Amino acid sequence: MVMFWVSLLAISILLYVLLDGVDLGVGLLFGLASGEARRGTMLSAVAPIWDGNETWLVITAVILWGAFPLVYANLLSAFYLPLIVMLLGLILRGVAFEFRYKTQRLRWIWDLSFAGGSLIATFIQGMTVGALVEGLPFTNGEYSGGAVGWLTPFAVLCGIGLCLGYALLGACWLAKKCEAEVREVAHRQIPVLAVGVLAFLVLVFAYALAEHLPILHRWIDRPYLFVFPAIGAVAATVLALSILRHNDHWPFYMVALIFVSAFGTLALSFWPYMIPFVITIDEAASPHSSLAFMFWGCGVVVFPLMLIYTVISYSVFRGKVGATAGYGHH
Amino acid sequence: MDITALLLSRIQFAFTITFHIIFPSFSIGLAAWLTVLEALSLATGRPVYRGIFEFWLKIFGVAFGLGVVSGIVMAFQFGTNWSVLSKMSGPIQGPLLMFETFWAFMLEASFFGVLIFGRSRVPPWFYLFSTAMVALGTSISAFWIMVNNSWMQVPFGYVMENGVFVPNDWTKIIFNSVVWSRFPHMLLAAYLTGAFCVAATGAWYVLRKVYHAEARIMLRMGLGLAAVLMPIQLLFGHLVGGYVNTYQPSKMAAIEGRWNDEKPGSEVLFAWPDVENRRNLFAITLPPPFGSLIDSDSFTAAETGLNSIPPENWPPVAIPFFTFRIMVGCGMLMLALAWLGSYLSYKHRLAYNRPLLWLTFFSFPLPFIAIITGWFTAEVGRQPWVVFGVLRTADAMTPFLTTQQATISLVIFCAVYAFIFLFGTFYIYRLIRIGPRKPFEIPHLAVPNRPMSLADDEPITEPHHFVAGE
Numbered sequence: 140m141v142m143f144w145v146s147l148l149a150i151s152i153l154l155y156v157l158l159d160g161v162d163l164g165v166g167l168l169f170g171l172a173s174g175e176a177r178r179g180t181m182l183s184a185v186a187p188i189w190d191g192n193e194t195w196l197v198i199t200a201v202i203l204w205g206a207f208p209l210v211y212a213n214l215l216s217a218f219y220l221p222l223i224v225m226l227l228g229l230i231l232r233g234v235a236f237e238f239r240y241k242t243q244r245l246r247w248i249w250d251l252s253f254a255g256g257s258l259i260a261t262f263i264q265g266m267t268v269g270a271l272v273e274g275l276p277f278t279n280g281e282y283s284g285g286a287v288g289w290l291t292p293f294a295v296l297c298g299i300g301l302c303l304g305y306a307l308l309g310a311c312w313l314a315k316k317c318e319a320e321v322r323e324v325a326h327r328q329i330p331v332l333a334v335g336v337l338a339f340l341v342l343v344f345a346y347a348l349a350e351h352l353p354i355l356h357r358w359i360d361r362p363y364l365f366v367f368p369a370i371g372a373v374a375a376t377v378l379a380l381s382i383l384r385h386n387d388h389w390p391f392y393m394v395a396l397i398f399v400s401a402f403g404t405l406a407l408s409f410w411p412y413m414i415p416f417v418i419t420i421d422e423a424a425s426p427h428s429s430l431a432f433m434f435w436g437c438g439v440v441v442f443p444l445m446l447i448y449t450v451i452s453y454s455v456f457r458g459k460v461g462a463t464a465g466y467g468h469h
Numbered sequence: 470m471d472i473t474a475l476l477l478s479r480i481q482f483a484f485t486i487t488f489h490i491i492f493p494s495f496s497i498g499l500a501a502w503l504t505v506l507e508a509l510s511l512a513t514g515r516p517v518y519r520g521i522f523e524f525w526l527k528i529f530g531v532a533f534g535l536g537v538v539s540g541i542v543m544a545f546q547f548g549t550n551w552s553v554l555s556k557m558s559g560p561i562q563g564p565l566l567m568f569e570t571f572w573a574f575m576l577e578a579s580f581f582g583v584l585i586f587g588r589s590r591v592p593p594w595f596y597l598f599s600t601a602m603v604a605l606g607t608s609i610s611a612f613w614i615m616v617n618n619s620w621m622q623v624p625f626g627y628v629m630e631n632g633v634f635v636p637n638d639w640t641k642i643i644f645n646s647v648v649w650s651r652f653p654h655m656l657l658a659a660y661l662t663g664a665f666c667v668a669a670t671g672a673w674y675v676l677r678k679v680y681h682a683e684a685r686i687m688l689r690m691g692l693g694l695a696a697v698l699m700p701i702q703l704l705f706g707h708l709v710g711g712y713v714n715t716y717q718p719s720k721m722a723a724i725e726g727r728w729n730d731e732k733p734g735s736e737v738l739f740a741w742p743d744v745e746n747r748r749n750l751f752a753i754t755l756p757p758p759f760g761s762l763i764d765s766d767s768f769t770a771a772e773t774g775l776n777s778i779p780p781e782n783w784p785p786v787a788i789p790f791f792t793f794r795i796m797v798g799c800g801m802l803m804l805a806l807a808w809l810g811s812y813l814s815y816k817h818r819l820a821y822n823r824p825l826l827w828l829t830f831f832s833f834p835l836p837f838i839a840i841i842t843g844w845f846t847a848e849v850g851r852q853p854w855v856v857f858g859v860l861r862t863a864d865a866m867t868p869f870l871t872t873q874q875a876t877i878s879l880v881i882f883c884a885v886y887a888f889i890f891l892f893g894t895f896y897i898y899r900l901i902r903i904g905p906r907k908p909f910e911i912p913h914l915a916v917p918n919r920p921m922s923l924a925d926d927e928p929i930t931e932p933h934h935f936v937a938g939e
Binding site: 190191193194196197198200201202203204205206207208209211212213214215216218219220222223224226227229230231233234237238241281282283285286425426428429432433436437441442444445448452 | 534537538539541542544545547548549550552553555556558559560561562563564566567568569570571572574575578579582630633635636637639867868869870871873874877878881882885889892893896
């Protein structure tokens, strides 16, 4: 039962990162784009999917609370300010999708809140993962780092790294979904961002070597974990080839694969810890009566339904979006 | 009173949840109203019902969207500010919230898409079915939230193991008199909110002499529904009072402004509770046994007073005392308005009675005020407990949360919420002001996951960019 909920949690987090990573990344690139035509096209490439993507964040939160309350309580309270700022960033960028078309004169406000909200949310998500990898200060099973105990150079580095990663995902999505100028710009951005992401990964590795982070020992202890980085390396190679051939679709799937391999590396090297290296999965798990209740009521039927629903809504909006103009010009 | 992280956290939770409840209570009622309209449209074939349906569907979209956006925050706030509570009650409250997310999200998201895209693609009966499923989804959401909150009011079905609430009987947690009096009370409140907003809109159009046919239907149906539901709501309100009297004597004594044990009890209609000296000033009181009759359905029952409860277990007396009276007052006004309006409407005289039309127009805040003050009564009256009788609010907070952090978060919450609330209500106002004038066009860009895009009040003339199967 615990394994079932760990798997569902992992699937939800991975889906959130991959799906919302796309539209957060487009939000980051949106900040760099100029001209209403380009901006409008970029928005319409993610407009139908962003809200559904964000739902996976809520699903992650409720799985955490219901199945692993100890982790929910410890992590959310430890990351108090960053988390709240991230949520408000997500709200601001979310309403911007609608509100920017209600006004001409004040559109810059909503464009700013879209790009700014995306940047804040992405940076904080990366920083959170970085702080987790490095290890949060805990005393007797309770967070003891104070208001900014998560703020370290490594965490900031990871925040920047995730911005590059999401931007890369977003650029690949734009190459896949758009035509004309937006597609061409995306094709120019992909190699730059890909090199940036690889440089970031090398930097993380170097930092880990220098600092002897606990997580590195786990990689050395468990050589089979290198399966995941290996998958990532293969994906990176295919990515490079597809960039050279100006393919519209392969880069996206390869970057997604790189994300999956990074996620797998991270998750398996934490194993069996949920908050490394303080709280294990079994310590964090809810009692059986809770897990079983959720299994029969939510996990076994409704969760697959939600996956099917996600697939359907993506297939409805497949194909390229209009190249010349955005939507809703009033 | 000292400004502490505890006080700020309570204010923050109160603020964000008060903001949130406005939108679901509106959209739950609207979803049900849309179902009724679609059924009428199918049954009678009159185009006017269809016009009203399409009009209110747009408003539903905005309210629903703001409810979703402000609801995401709630899923996180238990952990950020109340880590001790979420650690202890996670095995019970977590699954209940998960049921809400999983069940309601599935239904709403799937069938909301049909509501927007499906008119021409599905048979009429299926379109009606989809509308009903969206309404069911919003109600299911309300149900699990009420189960969740009711467990905090009166915890059933658990054992304490290692400082954690471990559920040992989910049927007791879900099926108990507390849930099944409070859930209908909330659901009816949401339906009444919808009814009064619809009636107020109708009254506004009649006063402005626009949309004659639609306005009369809105008025008649809104007030008529309210006239039927109000007495039922009073009954369920009474049943909720019954559970409070049984399980939460401290809340009951504060609501009633009752200081001493009485047998049988008297009933304070209005007063100014003087907590310092443990008495009521300017009290207007009905003699015994009215208090026992109202609280315990008995001529002779003994009623508990605050003096027999240790003061450290008192709620802040004045808040539940006044908010309860405001809620009941709003209810009485709504009852009077609904009955009088329905009577005049039945006599075909309502359209000429301008004072009553104005009153109906200005009545739209009443259900919102009643819902918010009702929740204040329930939640503030539960204090000083977060899980009544078991866990104190002061012990439930994140232990290392500082006043500084709590201040920063509260300030930015207020700023951002004020910002989006202003825009959101402005768009709803503009939609209602424009009215059902234009023939409804399929909003090409509105999609299941983007309900707020329905608020685009001008039809979009450009071709749809996302063609299925392209």
